[in-house]
Amino acid sequence: MRYIFSEEQVVVPDDVSMKIRSRIVTVEGPRGKLTKDLSHIAVTFTLPEKKNKDGKQVLNVNIHHGSRKNVATLRTVKSIIDNLITGVTKGYKYKMRYVYAHFPINVNIEKTDDGRQNVEIRNFLGEKLVRYVKMLDGVNVEPSKGVKDQIEITGNSLENVSQSAADIQQICRVRNKDIRKFLDGLYVSERGNITED
Template sequence: MAKEILAMRDLEIPQNVEIKLEGNRVIVKGSKGQLEKDFSHMKGINMEIKDNKLIVQAFFADAKKKAAVGTVVAHVKNMIIGVTRGFRYKLKIIYSHYPISVKKDGNRLIISNFIGEKSPRYAIILPGVNVKIQGTDIILEGNDIEKVSQSAANIELATKITDFDRRKFMDGIYIYSREVVE
């Protein structure tokens, strides 16, 4: 496979967003806060801001470097969406055997009476994620997509069961919606 001399992607910076570069560390500021991410582990990737655009490039790029350029641009896009609008994940509490009760306690979610268990199960909620419990819905909101999605995955994994037939026993908490806050 031949190497490309210059793999380059650019990203338009919106008016209400400020992006600052410190080496390969990107800091994005917007109306909903600030996010920063370190890309120094991606060797051979250069970033610069020119004419209100973030330019990500790699010289003599093989397939891995080309993919890394696209990955950096995708991460920065998500950071821009996060600081301007935010992300929302919705989960549904589903039970047919024992009613599940859920409450927030600091940085964790306590899931009680899951499949009739006496001891509660816990799910870690990462910092910067807001949790709202409305009946059988759990709504997670935040500006960092990685923290919001990982918190949703933690809740879903806390109620994962393996010893029952999934076609008949569907009790648990499941993600049903991923969206950008309007």
């Protein structure tokens, strides 16, 4: 079955400006600028000059003659744009805790030449191997103040922040041992925004 017309609406806050050109969405806000290429998804964007009855600017995302799967992508596109707006207004923060039974994990944070940060993990399960994780663009890592064995990963792009956290967690996977017994690693303990309101 085909749906003749389907539409989702994204409310754009006053302090955020949005530009869409050939399905490449650029969102600019108080925290910075984010760009997302959605040219592979066959949807139509309309950003009317007039505001809605509440005085807010609204972005319309619609699709004509879409199948059920095509209509499902509308909600995905809406969520992606909502995440971009949240990123440039509030930012994203992930907290990760070190978990170890016997060998304490040592984590060092270094700056690389290209301005990104490198996370260096030593003494995982007592191994001599040093694990390195390079953070993605716009991602900042720092040890938590006042909390032992915790790091905070912050940034504007939800994709980059969550992928950096996942890279750290996955590099500390326990191999060739019973993972029910060996629970060591770095795990995400809390997800939130940088500016809480």
